[in-house]
Amino acid sequence: MTHTFVAYVEDIPGVLTRVASLFRRLNINISSLTVGRSERVGLSRLTLVCEASSEAGDRIRASLYKLENIVDVDDIAQAPNVTRELALIKVAATPRNRAQIFDLVEVFRARIVDLTSESLMIEMTGVESKIEGLIEILREDEGRILEVCRSGKMTMRRGHHTSSVLKAMGKGPDEKPLPEEANDTTVDIEPA
């Protein structure tokens, strides 16, 4: 099954090697990994996606926690969440055949972020399937796609959720609980 680990790690040299090394040792492929600053000073947040047996999830999580530089780990593939990916796609397009791509971009709610006489660049955010959909259609026209750059998945639990570990650390953002009813909403406000 697919596991999506979200971890807060110390923002210092070598931490990514330690995380990657754990998966390497288990012979598990990391299919997607994104890392960036979090809301906390000195802590980066990473989202890591991999395939592993369902029992392996707890053990991987426990092993991640054993890494000294990891502060918090969540396995959230099964929890209600919002998952997004960013893609930059450069395609060959001349003034004569651009219009067709503009239409596509419109349908997929993507954006054109660079335009030259021979190419243009599309920026798109969304779930994996949506990005793959656009890429597939662009591929139908052979030779059109020049470059694809994808960020990998970023994931956040829905609703008010603060890990007990982060809570105990205390220096998190203002913690105002959501109103009761709102806790379980799973409405996707911006349809993917």
Add this chain to the structure above:
Amino acid sequence: MGNKPNTQSAESHLTTPTRLTGAEIVWATLVGEGVSTVFGYPGGAILPVYDALRKFPIHHVLVRHEQGAAHMADGFARASGKVGVCMATSGPGATNLVTGIATAMLDSIPVVCITGNVSSKLLGSDAFQEVDITGITLPITKHNFLISKTEDIAHAIRYAFQIAQSGRPGPVLVDITKDAQQGTAIFDFEAAKPRPYRPHPMLKVEDAGLTKAAELIRNAKKPVILSGHGVMESQAMEQVRTLAERAQIPVALTLLGLGGFPASHPLNLGMMGMHGESWVNNAIQDADLLIACGMRFDDRVTGSLSTYATKAKKIHIEIDPAEINKNVKVDVALVGDLRAVLEDLLPRISGRDGSAWIKTIEASKGDVSVHDIKNIPDSGHLYAAHVMHDLWRITNGEAIVSTDVGQHQMWEAQYFHHEKPRSLVTSGGLGTMGFALPSAIGAKMACPEKEVWAIAGDGGFQMTAAELSTIVQEKLKINIAIINNGYLGMVRQWQEFFYDSNYEATPLVSPDFVKLADAHGISGRAVRTRAELAEAVKEARTCDGPFLLNFMVEKEDSVYPMIPAGSALHEMIRRPGKNPIVESPDDK
């Protein structure tokens, strides 16, 4: 240790922040952490640290190979429960530590390793003797540090001590660049304190779990306690004993758990696993409840997992959440410090009548002891089992024994009965040959008042035999027993059982070990018959200095019982009814 002029000032550093060199900070921090002995070997990249040693009240033991330094720190830690410290230079010095670090990692031993490295601007440049030791040791340490700033040294070392000892212990390496050793910084021991220890967030001991565990224990007809190394690490000997006695539950031990429950206790079944006695493994296979205390269901104790204790419910009390359900799926997991968990559990445990089950186990012993080599009359041959048995008797089981890896290690575990924790020093997880001699040195340095025996095979002894000179240089009273069977015996045994007795690469030519000892200024003698044994052991014990006994034992003897790797726990190769090699010498 004679000329240590500034010892007093070394201690005042701990209370008054002072400007020191990085090299001085290394020692001052170690002093602050209570270290009195460091095992190491110098070289260019750690020379500034060595140069500063004379100012500090720490005794440095010069080893003959850095693997020895790591094993000595490990033996020191196993015997004392304190953190062991070793030191090496960059490059080959650091890589020579690797086997010792992995040995400590696999057995959860608190060791801090300090290595020098090239100057920070040369990192990653393949400079002379530069090696990425933090990269190399990443999977075999609990954590490691690459320190390139003088002001970070004290904190890293203090943090390393915290990590090494806390939770499930393990080795930590601190790699310090030469420029960081040479620079200066204000040393403030108090300010260098690491953040408070953060217990693993997945530790979980809930009331419901404790209640369930107590209920399982109450209703069990055939319970067995599996007692592991965690009993020692968590100092839960009393608690395990109380549980066993109150609920009348027999106790089986892992190799590293030996000594955690007195061997002479009527509820002690003995060692479980690959070379455990049949009644121990059969009791586990028949049990309806296993209470695993500080052990990790290693493949050497479970045999094939699909057939392991299928009738038993399992309670697992363990501090490392990554061990829960790893090999064996458990019914109740109490994830926390063993001693604390047992203290919470014991008030819920009341007296139980366990006599029927204990009688069943007793009856299952049958005639095992008849075939036990120990009970076979002296035939003029010398058997390793006799050596272990007699050593145990003669030393009243009071000695600290460190073993190497192989047949002799298993015979030691079977026939030397350990009453007290930390009296057996052995490499279980990694099974590192060459461990006995250096780890005995570490154990002796930790417990100078104790009688220490290093028991090694003729193969493993030669892997680290150079440490004989360390024993002499340190004037240590260590007794060495070589179980000399002319073979890499355990491998020969596997060849005999599973490879048609094709003894490829296992017959072993060795030097005359007594002469080798003599060349080092160590007395020794060879022992060829059981009749000479007691007298020889007495001579070794009464000799003022170190003593080496070369036991010329039966060459093609095997360790029984044995569960072939991957077989079910009850599918053991039993002792031959009539041991062919025990027949009278005239039959040959």
